[in-house]
Structures are given as structure tokens and as C-alpha cells.
Amino acid sequence: MDDLLADFVAETREMLEASEGEIIAWEADPSDKARLDSIFRFVHTVKGNCGFFDFPRLASLSHAAEDALADCRAGRRVPDSDLVTAVLAIVDRISHMVDAIEAGDDYPEGGDEALVAALGNDGEEVISAIETETTPLHSSASQLIEDNEPASDDRPAARKPDNSPSVQRSIRLPVDLLDRVMSGVSDMVLARNDLGHRLRQAGNQPTIDGPFERLTTILSDVRDAITRMRMQRIETLFAALPRLVRDLSAELGKQVMIDLEGGDVELDREMVEMVRDPLTHIIRNAIDHGIETPSARLAEGKREIGMLSIAARQSGNTISIVVSDDGRGLDEEKIAAKAVSMGLITTKQSAQMNREKILQLIFEPGFSTADEVSSVSGRGVGLDVVRDNLEKVGGSIKVSSQPGVGTLFTLQIPLTLSIIAGLTVEIGDQRFAIPQSYVEEIIHSSAKALDFTHVGETALVTFRGNRVPCLMLSNVLAVGDSAIAEGDHTMVLLRLASGDLFALAVDRIHAHGDLVVKPLAPAVMKSGYYAGSTLLDDGQPILLLDVTNIAGSYDIVSDARTRVRQAVDEATEEADQAAARAMLFTDFAGRRSAVRLELVKRIETTSADAIERTEKGARAVIDGAILPLIGLPDGPVPAEKVRLLRLSDGDCELLHAVREIDDALELTNKLKPVKDDPLVEAVTLIGDQTVTLIDGHEIFARYGEPPEVTSRPLCQLPDSDWARTILGPLVSAAGYDVTTASADDDDAPEVAIVLEEESASLPSSIEPRAVIRLRSRPEAVDGEESIYRYDRDGLVEALRHARAAGGTR
Amino acid sequence: MNDLMVMAQIAGRRCALPAHDVQSVIELGTITPVPQTPDYIAGITAMRSQALTVVDCRRALGFTADDFATDQRAAVVAIAGYSYALIVDEIEDITTAIGEPGQVSGGFGPEWSRVATGMIETSSGPALLMDLALLIQGPGGDDGDISVAA
Numbered sequence A: 001m002d003d004l005l006a007d008f009v010a011e012t013r014e015m016l017e018a019s020e021g022e023i024i025a026w027e028a029d030p031s032d033k034a035r036l037d038s039i040f041r042f043v044h045t046v047k048g049n050c051g052f053f054d055f056p057r058l059a060s061l062s063h064a065a066e067d068a069l070a071d072c073r074a075g076r077r078v079p080d081s082d083l084v085t086a087v088l089a090i091v092d093r094i095s096h097m098v099d100a101i102e103a104g105d106d107y108p109e110g111g112d113e114a115l116v117a118a119l120g121n122d123g124e125e126v127i128s129a130i131e132t133e134t135t136p137l138h139s140s141a142s143q144l145i146e147d148n149e150p151a152s153d154d155r156p157a158a159r160k161p162d163n164s165p166s167v168q169r170s171i172r173l174p175v176d177l178l179d180r181v182m183s184g185v186s187d188m189v190l191a192r193n194d195l196g197h198r199l200r201q202a203g204n205q206p207t208i209d210g211p212f213e214r215l216t217t218i219l220s221d222v223r224d225a226i227t228r229m230r231m232q233r234i235e236t237l238f239a240a241l242p243r244l245v246r247d248l249s250a251e252l253g254k255q256v257m258i259d260l261e262g263g264d265v266e267l268d269r270e271m272v273e274m275v276r277d278p279l280t281h282i283i284r285n286a287i288d289h290g291i292e293t294p295s296a297r298l299a300e301g302k303r304e305i306g307m308l309s310i311a312a313r314q315s316g317n318t319i320s321i322v323v324s325d326d327g328r329g330l331d332e333e334k335i336a337a338k339a340v341s342m343g344l345i346t347t348k349q350s351a352q353m354n355r356e357k358i359l360q361l362i363f364e365p366g367f368s369t370a371d372e373v374s375s376v377s378g379r380g381v382g383l384d385v386v387r388d389n390l391e392k393v394g395g396s397i398k399v400s401s402q403p404g405v406g407t408l409f410t411l412q413i414p415l416t417l418s419i420i421a422g423l424t425v426e427i428g429d430q431r432f433a434i435p436q437s438y439v440e441e442i443i444h445s446s447a448k449a450l451d452f453t454h455v456g457e458t459a460l461v462t463f464r465g466n467r468v469p470c471l472m473l474s475n476v477l478a479v480g481d482s483a484i485a486e487g488d489h490t491m492v493l494l495r496l497a498s499g500d501l502f503a504l505a506v507d508r509i510h511a512h513g514d515l516v517v518k519p520l521a522p523a524v525m526k527s528g529y530y531a532g533s534t535l536l537d538d539g540q541p542i543l544l545l546d547v548t549n550i551a552g553s554y555d556i557v558s559d560a561r562t563r564v565r566q567a568v569d570e571a572t573e574e575a576d577q578a579a580a581r582a583m584l585f586t587d588f589a590g591r592r593s594a595v596r597l598e599l600v601k602r603i604e605t606t607s608a609d610a611i612e613r614t615e616k617g618a619r620a621v622i623d624g625a626i627l628p629l630i631g632l633p634d635g636p637v638p639a640e641k642v643r644l645l646r647l648s649d650g651d652c653e654l655l656h657a658v659r660e661i662d663d664a665l666e667l668t669n670k671l672k673p674v675k676d677d678p679l680v681e682a683v684t685l686i687g688d689q690t691v692t693l694i695d696g697h698e699i700f701a702r703y704g705e706p707p708e709v710t711s712r713p714l715c716q717l718p719d720s721d722w723a724r725t726i727l728g729p730l731v732s733a734a735g736y737d738v739t740t741a742s743a744d745d746d747d748a749p750e751v752a753i754v755l756e757e758e759s760a761s762l763p764s765s766i767e768p769r770a771v772i773r774l775r776s777r778p779e780a781v782d783g784e785e786s787i788y789r790y791d792r793d794g795l796v797e798a799l800r801h802a803r804a805a806g807g808t809r
Numbered sequence B: 001m002n003d004l005m006v007m008a009q010i011a012g013r014r015c016a017l018p019a020h021d022v023q024s025v026i027e028l029g030t031i032t033p034v035p036q037t038p039d040y041i042a043g044i045t046a047m048r049s050q051a052l053t054v055v056d057c058r059r060a061l062g063f064t065a066d067d068f069a070t071d072q073r074a075a076v077v078a079i080a081g082y083s084y085a086l087i088v089d090e091i092e093d094i095t096t097a098i099g100e101p102g103q104v105s106g107g108f109g110p111e112w113s114r115v116a117t118g119m120i121e122t123s124s125g126p127a128l129l130m131d132l133a134l135l136i137q138g139p140g141g142d143d144g145d146i147s148v149a150a
Helices: A003-028 A033-052 A056-074 A081-103 A112-118 A124-133 A141-158 A175-202 A206-230 A241-252 A269-290 A294-299 A332-342 A347-352 A355-363 A383-392 A547-553 A559-578 A696-703 A721-733 A756-761 A792-807 B057-061 B110-115
Strands: A231-233 A256-261 A266-268 A306-315 A318-325 A396-402 A406-414 A419-427 A430-435 A439-444 A453-455 A458-463 A466-472 A490-495 A501-506 A508-516 A530-535 A541-545 A580-586 A592-596 A600-607 A611-614 A617-622 A625-630 A641-648 A653-658 A660-667 A680-686 A689-694 A714-717 A737-740 A751-755 A770-775 B004-010 B013-018 B022-027 B041-047 B050-056 B073-079 B082-087 B090-102 B116-122 B125-130
Touching (some): A081 A112, A241 A269, A269 A318, A419 A501, A458 A501, A592 A680, A660 A680, A680 A696, A721 A751, A756 A770, B110 B116
Parallel strands (some): A256 A306, A430 A541, B050 B082
Antiparallel strands (some): A318 A406, A419 A430, A453 A458, A490 A501, A580 A660, A680 A689, B004 B090, B041 B050
């Protein structure tokens, strides 16, 4: 039996066990809606899974039961004890069939139709489905039901799953147990640290140190293994999908290609299980409702084959799984109309909601826009279950869609209990942790650049020209005013999943490292400020802040942001005009200089050997492009590694070597123009020091040139030692690849250099674009266009000229 | 019912905690306060590699903790999968309960009635038997959540 089937059996049996109580409770009170729902979900899931495997009998049974229950849910039918009995009989039958499947036996034929008939479904659809899918024996219904009652008592005994070793290829462990082992190992590590500490105090004791070392090694091995035990590549989940997609698309007469990405993302084993069902549901929906039939696709001008792509990504402590299809997309109006008819929203509300909000309504319970109910999906169970299941584990789901272009589901799930990277911050004398994934940047706000202001009660800081709301962590947590003066805080800029940015003011930043997050007691979680707790290295517990929730409680998320933006725009405009921004640096002459920030494309670091110097100036190779380099002192390159500002005016680029880069800041003080040095635009005061502002226009006018790409043209040299050893390097420094006259090169050289004395030796078969003739005497000979062989400048110039000419062809 | 009971003084009264629920008694080390939570939650503390939520039973009952000294020992209990350290005045002893918990006409007073299962006779005299799950909900019951400053 293959793994998938084993999973199916195990899952069905687990659900059966879980729903057993529900079934009994439902029997006692058939009007209980919650029980009804959970049994409905069970049969629905079984139906879905059966479609995946080839179990037509199971599928038809569950389909029939689902139909009956759907009628009850919709209020078209009042559940009575007959119905309950019939449904229970089907659930029993499913259980027995699953046992048979596991044992690899064939379940005795027949009886299904009678069970289905006992449901008393009057919908023809069900009957027809059964007629096509099953080959029932024709017996009278009542007789079979009578048969079924005792059978449900006998059969479990007879068909108890025999756990033969051939079936059990892996063991299923309760996650609790894993947790216990894991925390046991953590305790062991702490105990080891304690012991290690004491041993150090007691001095060297070789007889103890040896075994202790061994203990340490073993412990770290065990720890790794335990961590791995919990983690699983999402591949294991993905592996089942191509088959699912293939079978579903074949069944529905569609052509779908699946594209899987990010299978190596690891997540908690438990999470893999949690995601399995939601993902299957979404895929099923996408193929059934999203992707059109091949003919419809062709009519729309799309490729016949629909694309379904599933990509997993890890970002910090969440995994996002994106399921996108290129189908017909979601119909906003249809969803809104349906929601109104269901009483979820009023017509007025629907008019006010934006598209995004309306689309999210598909996750409401009982929602389905499908006109027809198929055996694959579209009964309104599903997406609400998907959302519930994801939210249960702290995840979320969103949908976005373009009509006619496709639909995109984004599932966010946390990596629970796994180790997350976190930043430790301090206010007062207490520490808190923030998940690193939210942290955009850390700024010490003593830098005036942050421009801390209050607008009403809201504090704002300026970050990269935008006003960003700022929360004082000490205020948020109401721990009293910190000793640190306003404006001297360290700002942690946090980017929420929604894309909103805000600053959190803390007293100090501590460290960042891996944190093992544990859940907090409900009474603490209820405050909404914390996501968990973690232990520092010294065993002290600290709290992990729930960034999203904190931001939410201050209305920083999404819609609020637009509001703040608008209110702030006027203020920002003013500020923008006032202050140009510049990159402050110290050049190799020790001068504090600045260059306008708009010119700075990037800050590069290069090693000294990537810098080539000529009489006329230096060049450096950055990302395969040779760029002019200024700002180097005379003499050898001063350091192994040189920091370079890569400046760009849009077309041209050049590099400016700097000794040290200070900061980006605003030029708030007056700029005093400088006349005597053309390379300097102005001087200004920053802090209480003068800073020279480099004149961007002038340096580009003098040094700028478009980046030369290092697809180097070929230069043919004379075949002599002199040419190889002395001329060759010069030529290649000028940006050429070197070949010799005798070499068997197929490529025609761009330039050929010939010595005057040997000018006849130029092979006639190859026609170089330019020929540079070198003479061995300094004096020029009349009528001959040649360059003295040691006239380096002349030679370089000629090479460049030849190249420029070659470039224009 | 001859169960073992951990006898403790809470707010000057003798109380019985079912020994079955009490995992251990620890000396409280450093307690990390948890801002923005009801004040009966004293903070969190570490027991080995586990973080415990420290609940001050006196405050959880609605008394002020300052009126009662504590011996810095706390009972560690596990409720609904989470571990708590309960601060009490004093942990006295472990004794055997005699008989079933009973009610006293007139009740035990509003603070106590909320969390007490009833009065129980033990070999060291009568005591109030505590319902730990109710105790850790704090004085506000389940309206323990605080309004968030908008």
C-alpha cells in the first residue's frame, strides 16, 4: 500500500474517531447545527479524498450522505431519527470500507444503494450519480437496512485493522510527546551549561572533562536530531499534488499543468498536516471553478492548458504558500450579490466595500457561487473550513483575483515552536523580543534625520522621506516613562505583513539571535500584546511582542495608513523642499565631503586588485563593467579593500573612492557656493563641521562615461616576446582581449597592432577593423601614420579610438 | 475521598489545593513582569527551560497582596496545558482529605465562593478546597481582558 493510501486510511480513521462523539450527540439531538456541520465536514472530506483515490463506492456513499446533510443545513429538510440512522449507517459503512482498504481486502459488494435509498434523498442528481458510479446489487431496501444494523456491531470485531508490519511503515506520534522530548533536551542543555560552569570553577579535572566533552557532543547531536524530527520539507506535501491535479482535471475535462516551487522549505511536521487539507481544498476549487475548459480558454485567447502554480516561501517565522491559477478569476459582483442574498451584508454595505473586501467574503461559512454542485467541490463547505483550520494554528488566508486573468490565494502559516530569529530590545530594565522578520531597519534616533514630531497625540518620524507613525514601547506597555529623553530613543522600524511601516521607540537594542518561542497562558495572551515567551541564554524568560496586534490596536494597519498618509502629505511636501539629502563621507584626503543622495546608486566595496590605474586616472571593475574611478590618493591603492560610492546620473556612471562612509543626512543648513574649486558645489555645516558638497555636474562632465561592458573586443598583436610581455598587458588593460598573429582564431580581430618593420606580415585573410602601426623610433616618419611603441598615452588613445569606432558599427 | 491535599495559606486563610494538580513547589526566582495584563498576573518566571505564568493568588481572589507576607515559595500547577506558579502566603504541608467537600450555610464570602469547590476536612483541620482553573481566571472572571488604548 502506498504512502498516500496509508495517509488516507489513517486520516479517515482519525476523523471517524473524532466524530464518533459528535455522531452520538447528533443522534440525541438531531437539530443540533454544530454537530450537523462537523459530520457534514467529515463526509465532505471523505468524498474529496475518494475523488483523489479511486474509491467510487466510498465516494458515492459520502456524496449521498453529504447531499442529505446539505439539505438539512440549508433548511430544506428537517433531520429526523430515520435520517440520523441512515447517515450513521453510512458512516459505519465508510468505517468498514476503510478497514477493508487498509487490509487490502475487497469489501463485499452490494448494499450501498440501499443505504443511500434509506437517506430518502429526493434529488435525482444523487441517484444518477450513484447509478453511474456504482454497480449495486439490487435488493430490497428495508431488508438491507435490517441487515445493516447487526452488521455494524459485528463487523468492527471481524475487521479490526490488523496492524501487520507490512502496513506500518512509519509511526505516528502525538506531537505532545515530541514536545516533551524536546523540552527535556532543552532542560538537559541548561543542566549541562550549569554543570560546565561549575566544572570551570572547580578547575581542570581531566578525568571529568573527557566524559563531559563527550556528553556535550552527544547532547548537541540529539538536539539537532530532535529539531529535525519536528521539521519536514514541504515537498512531502507537494508530492501528492500533481496526481491530485491530474485526476481532478481529467475528471472535469480540463487541462491543467501544475508548477511547484519551494519544496525545500521546511516547516513544522504538525503544520504540514494542518496545511494539507486547506491546500487540497483550494486546489480543488481552483481546478473546478477557476480554470476554464480548454475550449473556453481558447475562446478567451488563453493557452489551452491552464496553469496552477503553488509556491512556498519562508519569510521569517511565517511560511507563505501562494496558490495561483490563470483561470477566469472571481466575479466580484456575483460574490457581492450572493453575500447580500445570504444576509451576510446589506446592499448598502456591498456598495461601500472595495473589491478586495468583497473577495474575502468567499471565506464566510456556507458561501458558494457555483451554479452547479459537482462531486468535486462547490458546496460551500471548504473555504470557511480552510480559513478556520488556518486560523486555528495562527495562520491566515487571503484571496486576490483579476477577472479573466486568474485567482491567487495566499496562505500564511506560522512555523510554530520552531526557532525564530528575533531581536531583543529593552525599555526601562525589561527586555522584550521582536521577530526579526518584521524588522526593516534600526535607527538610532539621535540622528536628527528622523525628525521626530508630534501631530496631535500621534508621534511621527521621518524615514526615507515618509512620515511613519511611531509608537513608544514604554507607552504601549504602560510601563511608565523611560529615563531616555524623547528623541534619543532607538527606533526599530517594523514592516507589517500588510506592507505598513511603523516605528517602535525603545531604549536600547540588545542582541539578535535564535529564539525558541513557547506559548503563553491564555490570561496573558488575552492582553493581545504578546505572541509568546522565550528564554534568554541565562535562563531568564522574556516576552515576544505581537507586532501585528499592537499595530492593529493603534490602527496602523492598512486603511488607517492611507488616512495618516493623507494627513501628513502637506507637511511632508514642505519638508521635502527644504531639505536635500546627501551621503556624507570622508575622502582619502581626510576631507569630510558629501554627495547628493540622488546621485548615489550603490555603495560598493572592491578589492585593490580590481582597480586599474593609468596616467589619466583609475578604473575599477564592478559587476562586469569598467567604471572610471576618482577620489583615490596618489601612490599605491591605500587599502586592500576600498569603499566606493557608485554614482550615476542616469546614463553615465562613475566611482568615487572614499575612506569612510558616514551617514545619509539632510542638508538643512545653508549651502555656501564655492568658486575656486570647480569640483565642489558648495560647503555647508553639518553638526558643527564643514562639509564640502561635491558638484555632481562637474564630476560627470569630467569623468563620467557609460559603463563599458566587459565583452572585450579582440586585438591582434604581433607574434613576438616584446608584444606578449610588454604590449599585451597594456592592450588588455585598455579593455581588449589579446590574440597573436599566429594563433588560430576564428574571430576577426577588432584591432590589429603591427610593428612598422613587419607591416607586411599582416595576414591578408583576416581583415581587422583598425590597424595600429607602431614604430620603434620616437621620431615620426612623414607620411606614415604610426605611434612610437613606448608612447603609452598615444597607444591607449588609439586603442580607445579604434574601439569607439568599432562600437558604432 | 481520601485525596492528598497541599495545604497553603492564601490571604490569611487556609486553603487546600488538590495535590494531584500540583506538580511541584518551587522557590520563586526572578519574576519578569508582564505589562498590560491584569495585576493578578505577577509575571513570568523560568522553571528549568519552561516559562511559568506567575499568578498571585491573593490578587486573583480580589485581595491586595501587600497585606500578606509570602515565603517566596510557589506551587506549580498545570491547567489546560499551561503551567502556572501560584504565589501564596505560605505553603504548609501535605495532608489527606477526609470526606467530600461540603458547603457551609452562608457561603465563604464573595471572593472565596467564586473559586472554592467547598469546605473540606483534612487531618489538619478544615480548609477551603480551591478550583484552580477558576482561581487563575482572576477576580474579573473571564472579563479579565483590559481595554486597549486606541
